[in-house]
Amino acid sequence: MCALQVNALASLDTLWSKRPLIISGPCSAETAVQVKETALALKSTGKVDILRAGIWKPRTKPGMFEGVGKKGLPWLQEARAITGLPIMVEVATAKQVEEALAHQMDVLWIGARTTVNPFSVQEVADALKGVSVPVFIKNPINPDLELWSGAVERIERAGISQIGLIHRGFSTFAQTQYRNAPLWHLAIEMKLRFPHLLFINDPSHICGRRDLLAEVMQRAIDLDVDGLMIESHCHPDQAWSDAAQQVTPDALSTMLHRLVWRNDDSASVEYHSALDQLRQQINQLDEEVLQLLARRMQIAEQIALYKKENNITILQAGRWHEIMERTLARAEQLKLGREFITQYLDALHMESIQHQQKILDQGLPGQTPADAG
Numbered sequence: 001m002c003a004l005q006v007n008a009l010a011s012l013d014t015l016w017s018k019r020p021l022i023i024s025g026p027c028s029a030e031t032a033v034q035v036k037e038t039a040l041a042l043k044s045t046g047k048v049d050i051l052r053a054g055i056w057k058p059r060t061k062p063g064m065f066e067g068v069g070k071k072g073l074p075w076l077q078e079a080r081a082i083t084g085l086p087i088m089v090e091v092a093t094a095k096q097v098e099e100a101l102a103h104q105m106d107v108l109w110i111g112a113r114t115t116v117n118p119f120s121v122q123e124v125a126d127a128l129k130g131v132s133v134p135v136f137i138k139n140p141i142n143p144d145l146e147l148w149s150g151a152v153e154r155i156e157r158a159g160i161s162q163i164g165l166i167h168r169g170f171s172t173f174a175q176t177q178y179r180n181a182p183l184w185h186l187a188i189e190m191k192l193r194f195p196h197l198l199f200i201n202d203p204s205h206i207c208g209r210r211d212l213l214a215e216v217m218q219r220a221i222d223l224d225v226d227g228l229m230i231e232s233h234c235h236p237d238q239a240w241s242d243a244a245q246q247v248t249p250d251a252l253s254t255m256l257h258r259l260v261w262r263n264d265d266s267a268s269v270e271y272h273s274a275l276d277q278l279r280q281q282i283n284q285l286d287e288e289v290l291q292l293l294a295r296r297m298q299i300a301e302q303i304a305l306y307k308k309e310n311n312i313t314i315l316q317a318g319r320w321h322e323i324m325e326r327t328l329a330r331a332e333q334l335k336l337g338r339e340f341i342t343q344y345l346d347a348l349h350m351e352s353i354q355h356q357q358k359i360l361d362q363g364l365p366g367q368t369p370a371d372a373g
């Protein structure tokens with residue numbers, strides 16, 4: 001038993017650089033038998049690197065199953081002993097960190113309901129000072145990248161060097177087919193902000209239902225994630241939490257097998273030369289678009305001079321609606337996304353208003369000569 005535990009721990013560094021890194025296990029540890037059965041089935045797929053299970057479950061409403069608590073930690077230790085899989089739990093308080101470490105958990109994660117609260121994240125960070133354990137940080141429930149980044153900084157300052165991010169989707173007012181809207185652009189932004197951190201996608205909490213998992217996993221892979229965290233259970237429909245989104249280890253294995261894993265680069269000379277040429281064209285087009293935008297703003301400024309002379313408001317709603325309608329119709333013919341063009345037009349309009357405002361403000365009382373010039 002001990003030898004296997006040492007093996008699991010010794011291989012953690014290697015594991016950190018394994019791609020794709022697959023984390024799986026039940027939403028919650030429920031019984032010793034359930035943890036053992038799931039761990040063995042996951043191990044036999046040969047595709048899982050880390051076993052996860054929630055011991056303390058921060059549930060949105062009271063009265064829901066809130067986890068078995070620390071009595072579940074030895075069940076995970078037992079699962080590690082028989083499978084060799086490193087074990088991972090969620091922690092939300094200093095006491096939970098202490099108990100998890102006292103039971104030699106290999107990896108910890110901070111859940112979405114904790115990332116949202118800087119006091120809680122700081123408490124966890126303080127409890128981690130001087131400890132060497134990998135920590136994953138889920139995105140906060142709400143779509144706020146500063147909170148997510150802040151949590152990363154707090155854990156980094158505690159001296160933790162192996163940090164991973166887990167994208168599990170966001171609560172939004174809009175109703176979508178997902179339990180938590182993926183808001184992929186936020187995931188991309190966070191990945192660009194912290195390129196040195198591991199980036200993992202959690203399709204289970206994004207989807208909330210198992211039939212959507214495969215599509216979301218593939219989407220995440222296409223965006224170059226380092227791995228996936230998927231909830232699994234030997235009897236998913238009987239799970240004590242998140243039943244609808246859990247899959248059997250067999251189903252997980254099939255899904256993983258069907259995914260198309262991509263590389264982030266290629267050794268092919270033809271690939272590089274074709275891409276170089278196309279990218280040069282893109283650079284050239286970007287330059288032209290910028291020049292056109294600058295010219296468009298110069299014309300807006302000329303218009304502003306006339307508006308000023310004739311004492312006319314900058315905002316002309318009728319004219320703007322006309323531009324919107326015409327451009328959106330043309331954009332559709334050109335197969336450009338309606339949302340993209342709407343955002344582009346809004347940004348363009350605001351920039352144009354600012355350029356015109358500068359002209360109207362020139363020479364007004366309160367303007368410094370520099371402003372006026």
Ligand code: PEP
Nearest residue numbers: 027054111112113168205
């Ligand atoms: C979980 O992973 O089981 C969990 C509670 O996730 P989240 O914090 O993303 O809701």
Ligand code: MN
Nearest residue numbers: 027231241242
């Ligand atoms: Mn869950």
